[in-house]
Amino acid sequence: MNAVGLVVEYNPFHNGHRYHLRQAKKVSGAEVTVAVMSGNFTQRGEPTIVDKWARAKAAVMSGVDLVIELPIFYAVQPAHRFAAGALRLLAALNVNSVVFGAEHPQWDFEHLVKAEKQFNQEDFNQYNATYATQFNQQLKAQTGVTLVDPNDILAFAYTKAKVQHNYQFDLLPIQRQGSNYHDKDINGEIASASAIRQALLGGNSYRRAVPSVMADYLAQIKSIPSWEQLYPLLRNQLIQAPISTLQATYLMAEGLEYRMKDAAQRSLDFDSFMKYTKTKRYTYAHLLRVCLYTLLQITQAEVDQHYKDPYLHVLAFNQLGRQYLHEVKKQVGTPLITKVDQDLRDGLLNLDYRAGKLYQLFTPVEQDLKHPPVIID
Amino acid sequence: MNAVGLVVEYNPFHNGHRYHLRQAKKVSGAEVTVAVMSGNFTQRGEPTIVDKWARAKAAVMSGVDLVIELPIFYAVQPAHRFAAGALRLLAALNVNSVVFGAEHPQWDFEHLVKAEKQFNQEDFNQYNATYATQFNQQLKAQTGVTLVDPNDILAFAYTKAKVQHNYQFDLLPIQRQGSNYHDKDINGEIASASAIRQALLGGNSYRRAVPSVMADYLAQIKSIPSWEQLYPLLRNQLIQAPISTLQATYLMAEGLEYRMKDAAQRSLDFDSFMKYTKTKRYTYAHLLRVCLYTLLQITQAEVDQHYKDPYLHVLAFNQLGRQYLHEVKKQVGTPLITKVDQDLRDGLLNLDYRAGKLYQLFTPVEQDLKHPPVIID
Incomplete structure (x- = not known):
């Protein structure tokens, strides 16, 4: 087939x-x-x-x-x-x-991929810029294109x-x-997943944007899964685990374990924790991923093996x-x-x-x- | 003075x-x-x-x-x-x-203490009895007394x-x-701490049994601190931490780490977890202490040092x-x-x-x- x-x-x-x-x-x-x-x-x-x-x-x-x-x-x-x-x-x-x-x-994405091969890896050394920013600086110089849209x-x-x-x-x-x-609003039968999640959070209707089977599932949700709810678990892990354990976590690097431990000690909610942790070096999404791997105590060695x-x-x-x-x-x-x-x-x-x-x-x-x-x- | x-x-x-x-x-x-x-x-x-x-x-x-x-x-x-x-x-x-x-x-507590010195340590080897039970068997044989009341x-x-x-x-x-x-009820100005906690849980009055400063603190409690609330943290630690980490926990012994990991994987609430974990070998209080040290990731080595x-x-x-x-x-x-x-x-x-x-x-x-x-x- x-x-x-x-x-x-x-x-x-x-x-x-x-x-x-x-x-x-x-x-x-x-x-x-x-x-x-x-x-x-x-x-x-x-x-x-x-x-x-x-x-x-x-x-x-x-x-x-x-x-x-x-x-x-x-x-x-x-x-x-x-x-x-x-x-x-x-x-x-x-x-x-x-x-x-x-x-x-x-x-022509193949052309862009070929252009990347010419990148100078030594230029990826700005500690106050994310990898994506540095990548686009080089891509633009070579092709005139910058990749900003997620898809x-x-x-x-x-x-x-x-x-x-x-x-x-x-x-x-x-x-x-x-x-x-x-897009944050639902304007028709086609809405973004993000707009639907917003509608759900705000108690607004999302029914016309999803098939009925999914609408029924969404209607049963008591509280929307969030990092705010996971935070007590993350906070306790960051505070109680020795630095050596945190260091072994997948994606944990460059002293982020100290920064996160410190932020956890100071912050009673996830929002404050992330504000305290965020730097120009890392995207919000990267930090969320590090948080998740920390909570799951997944190590670099485990990811290497499973990969x-x-x-x-x-x-x-x-x-x-x-x-x-x-x-x-x-x-x-x-x-x-x-x-x-x-x-x-x-x-x-x-x-x-x-x-x-x-x-x-x-x-x-x-x-x-x-x-x-x-x-x- | x-x-x-x-x-x-x-x-x-x-x-x-x-x-x-x-x-x-x-x-x-x-x-x-x-x-x-x-x-x-x-x-x-x-x-x-x-x-x-x-x-x-x-x-x-x-x-x-x-x-x-x-x-x-x-x-x-x-x-x-x-x-x-x-x-x-x-x-x-x-x-x-x-x-x-x-x-x-x-x-005459000094007499009881002296009697303990004559105990045969080899008799403390019943795996289906708590230490307290075995202790009292020997104390009774030597002095006729059993220590059962907490004070x-x-x-x-x-x-x-x-x-x-x-x-x-x-x-x-x-x-x-x-x-x-x-005692579970408040019958006068003198009530047990346990009765007061019960009254608080049940929404009953405890005011006449405590000084007003404590009554004011108790009145501010939104939810009574409990293991039920700590359980998501404990559960995640027991599931995600490698056995070697759990084994290093203070008081964790005799394979209890496997039993607890298994119980955590099966149990969505603390009550079920404890029912699954409890054996005749350990008191409920002992298991609660192991749970706490697990959550705090406190090791035998740390306790030895701080002791x-x-x-x-x-x-x-x-x-x-x-x-x-x-x-x-x-x-x-x-x-x-x-x-x-x-x-x-x-x-x-x-x-x-x-x-x-x-x-x-x-x-x-x-x-x-x-x-x-x-x-x-």
């Missing part, structure tokens, strides 16, 4: 995603759609609004045929690692094409990963439709998805996981399992151990 | 404590009363109902002249270590006597510590008055207390701390500091750093 891959967060799944899905089928001519979706934490390091099972179910009920989890060590990462991880899984699944939205789909940045990262690994699928950028990512061992954790599928799984099963070299047993809990899937246990602060649902895929027939 | 020492939790300070205080002055003939009081966690390992500053203030406003904090590594301990730690501080403060309530003040157990421990260290002060047991420790380095952290005093401090200052070999600076935070007082930071989950009040003593003139 001709399959198209999508890389998604679906936080929450909304009508814009449904539109994007139809476009993806159209431009790719695919019979089956495979989505690689973040688990319970977003790329920015925030807890998702509803858990991965609810989001996967809404996706399949809205036309996606197969949903695979993007493991936390690929999902909670800057764009280039997020994109590389997602494409690695889609390549393992033998998709024929990958469709993604971009703010400037007309750009353009991802498009670049997909292209780079494809070139690097010589993936055989086609990359098909399409124009991002409807509301912008940063080498990808797997395909099946979250949801319909009949077409099942057929596709059946078809590719024999060719797939990557472990295909439909049920997490104790060996997987303690081994291959350990980091996602731990993330799921943290996410249980927001839901009683057991996230991984023995949780079967959602099947929509 | 002739000083009498008291060992207290004051959780909360109530009229029974005021009565006990007057009795202590009477039987000892002392001019000044010095109380060594648990900080923000009780001997059982539970968070106190209001913080140590409020409890110390209520005590001094009710007639105690000087309140010293019993450091966490002495306070959150079984009776024998709790008693030994408290007497060590009272000895350092040169008190002339120590008065304490006992259910059987007429018993008798403490009386025994005080006597043992005095004999062991040859302390020069007198031990003066007095009859415990009024309600029993386990050797006692200090006197002054929480509150009146004019008489100030005079007494002035008088004993030169003779006291133990550091006398009236204000916690950054060196003390990171050094001598580090464990109490960390416990105070955890307690901030229940109060915005900074517990140690730069907190001056309460002075009632």
